[in-house]
Amino acid sequence: MTTPADDLFPHLEDPEPRRVGPGQTHATGILPAHAIQSLIREKEIWGSPEIEQAQIQPASLDLRLGTTAYRLRASFLPGPHRGVMECVEELTLHKIDLTEGAVLETGCVYLVPLVEALALSERTSAAANPKSSTGRLDVFTRVITDFCAEFDQVEAGYKGHLYLEISPRTFPILVRPGSRLSQIRFRRGTPTHSDAELKRLHEQVKLVEGEADIDGGLALTVNLKTDREDGLVGYRAKRHTDVIDVDRPDAYEVLDFWEPLYIRDSKGLVLDPDEFYILASREAVHVPPTHAAEMVPYNPLVGEFRVHYAGFFDPGFGAREAGGVGSRAVLEVRSHDVPFILEHRQIIGRLVYERLTDRPGKLYGGDIGSNYQRQGLKLSKHFKAR
Template identity: 65%
Template sequence: MTETTEMRPEGILPAHMIEDMFRNGAIRSETPLVDGQIQPASLDLRLGTKAYRVRASFLPGPGVTVADRLDALRLHTVDLAHGAVLETGCVYIVPLQEVLDLPAIISATANPKSSTGRLDVFTRVITDDARAFDTVGAGYSGPLYAEISPLTFPILVRTGSRLSQIRFRIGNPLISDEDLQEIHAAQRLVDGGDERIGGGVQLSIDLKGSGEGSLVGYRAKHHTAVIDVDLRAVHHPLDFWEPIHRRDEASLILDPNEFYILVSREAVHVPPDFAAEMVPFDPLVGEFRVHYAGFFDPGFGHGQAGGTGSRAVLEVRSHDVPFLVEHGQTVGRLVYEHMAERPRRLYGEGIGSNYQGQALKLSKHFKVL
């Protein structure tokens, strides 16, 4: 960077500070930003012009670039300029349009966008010299890459498609359980469950719905048509999903390696001065992964009627063995962090937010029946 970044309080950087990073060269791109790319506490990352099919996922490790690994593992190159289908069961590496030149005080983490996670597209961001996925060290200068592996549906992507998002932070703004208790008492972080706090706000699963026979989830079908990730409300849900309805016992056996869309029993609230993230997998609660897409922006569930917040949609995949989940069972944790400054516009305030006020809901690509 050519401009010195002034010291600021610890916290997640809001949209207006991300805009400042573009102006001072901490984030660069050869193409202009598009509407909605900067969210209240995150930046959507855009695919570049090429995708590289590789033999295996990888981490470069210290002193090694992603380009070095690609030279050894690349199978073939896919042109994304006019759109291309990424097949299930394959691993692709895509250079992203955004390039970083971070100040020494700013680090970042990445995650799939909510819509990406709800399609069961396994997406991670990689940097040069990386020892971990989705993690960008303070002061990193260099390119970003997306590793993309569609697990259930083949997807159509193109240059500019946005599958991942990145969140920038100064210091370690994670909020302790003791402070979360005080915030919850003042602002109600969750409603409708046992409201347990431990390692973050604990969330449980809703398998009762509104009554006997009500819709409580979806299980993905196999051998479906292609999903265009840039189109909204064009696909019929029943072509891709099997609805799951409540039974007497309000429980569900997760079949190994099947993908489910379920919903939390609790309504979630992220007040304006905070951001939140779902912990994707906790081996203490069962052999399954919950919520691939983990970012909850400031304002999620804020100001909803009656203060009830918005439900957290759960993207669930069981591993190795069938696993029984029951109504009210703990399935994940929501950790909260301080914002460095309050965003000037919150989630749901006229910025194309797709999931404000949601209950059980598929991704934006599907028609609402």
């Protein structure tokens, strides 16, 4: 049985609401890195081993795998009356020790308790996403909490452990304690973000070059034309490949895992059912230092495909202030039950921008050695540059 969450964290009570601190510009919004560090000092976020500075991104925190994985019969949500480990006891097929590293196979569902735990105040909530490199490997991950009814959402005031559901879809992966597949961001209050605000932001900082299509977020379209001599516009994942060690960057040959895709004569790209593709947006995106952005699910009525597992863009992504000149959004695309033709400039997703409570001290990009600043069409960091 799972111990009640309040009994796990007797040392921390919900503090009285504090005023907006020095240097802050908004009482509500996404928390930047220095505010995340404050949560760590105040034990609203904690872990053993202790959280490392390298985990803290401009407006998010990388989450680490613990020492044990459970292979499950099926994915699940615990619901409002059960803890996660109660469900794991019923669904576990096999318990796996990750201490020396272990392979997670494709087509299987695993649950790993994370190192980090939370004891949030009643005014702070959180949301999670796969890291960019995780999504580009077609590894499906979702954070679960005790007593939750939604994936990747942490209610304000949550006190308890975090768990990560992992399901490799294309490549088997090698993981170990401390591997970072997911990230979490923290939100103070319930800030609003409307199309009107987004249009004003675009007028101020030019989120994309030229006219912006803003309707339920900033529209992104797929790029199926290229200035490259070889005509490369994307990649399709190969099946039955070698294992990918998630902690080894720049280690694998592209052609051992990916089939390059070329477009000729302005024809569209046919997405084959249940195949995984890496494509790029036509737009070069700017995320100003005052905001973060998230790719939101696009209307399923306009296409039989899913795009973008990893949907979080840190402040400074593509921004001039962080050494960027606009960065393409890499699109992780999977068709559904039938073949579907993508055309150049077809809308494939929308970005919703949300302000931060304060500008972070460091931005996505050269300040922190980010892998995907100034990117065009780019595979995950695990593959050697072509």
